[in-house]
Amino acid sequence: MSSTISRIPSKSLFRSLLRRTLCTATAEGHSQKLERIADELLDLNKLERHDYAILFRHKMGFHRYGPAPTGPAPQSDSSAAAGPSPAAAKEKTAFDVKLEKFDTSAKLKVIKEIRAFTDLGLKEAKDLVEKAPAVVKKGVTKEEGDKIVEKLKEVGATVVLE
Numbered sequence: 742m743s744s745t746i747s748r749i750p751s752k753s754l755f756r757s758l759l760r761r762t763l764c765t766a767t768a769e770g771h772s773q774k775l776e777r778i779a780d781e782l783l784d785l786n787k788l789e790r791h792d793y794a795i796l797f798r799h800k801m802g803f804h805r806y807g808p809a810p811t812g813p814a815p816q817s818d819s820s821a822a823a824g825p826s827p828a829a830a831k832e833k834t835a836f837d838v839k840l841e842k843f844d845t846s847a848k849l850k851v852i853k854e855i856r857a858f859t860d861l862g863l864k865e866a867k868d869l870v871e872k873a874p875a876v877v878k879k880g881v882t883k884e885e886g887d888k889i890v891e892k893l894k895e896v897g898a899t900v901v902l903e
Contacts, residue, residue, distance in 0.1 A: 836886040838878040839901045840893065843870065847897030854892050876903075 785793060843851045848870060855877055856866045869875055877900075878889060886902045893900045 834882070835880040836883060837876045837903045838881060838886050838889050838893075839874060839903055840870065840877045841874045841899040841901055843873060843899065844897040850896035851893065851898045854896055854898075858889055858892075 782790070782793070840851070840855075852863070852866045852870050855861065855870060856863065859866070859878060861869065869877065877893075878886075881889070883902075890900045890902050
């Protein structure tokens with residue numbers, strides 16, 4: 742019994758099952774087309790069937806990690822009328838730390854802090870502080886940016902996370 746289950750059904754058996762279960766078999770042209778495709782698939786060897794299965798999944802949008810996204814989810818009438826929700830907006834992941842201004846009495850402390858979290862030398866850090874407003878650090882995470890802003894504010898600088 743197990744040998745009959747594992748075998749691929751013969752073409753005639755496959756055709757009879759196909760005719761009984763097809764929903765689109767109302768038009769004779771559609772059933773002939775489907776029969777031709779089924780016959781061609783049955784004529785493929787094992788490697789060709791494997792390649793066909795991969796190609797078919799790819800064409801249908803089923804890739805390695807599941808189905809491909811089909812588009813935005815439908816919105817309810819109330820959310821569609823209100824416009825895009827803030828949660829749906831793209832969240833920013835990379836921030837820039839910008840030095841707006843600083844107390845002149847705290848200039849040395851600001852230079853020291855900037856050198857602590859960048860790889861700038863004394864002269865470069867001094868030039869950067871003196872040409873404020875200037876971006877001190879680019880492409881940092883929100884947490885890292887908040888830490889830098891907090892440290893610079895402690896020493897007397899006005900800093901913005903953009």
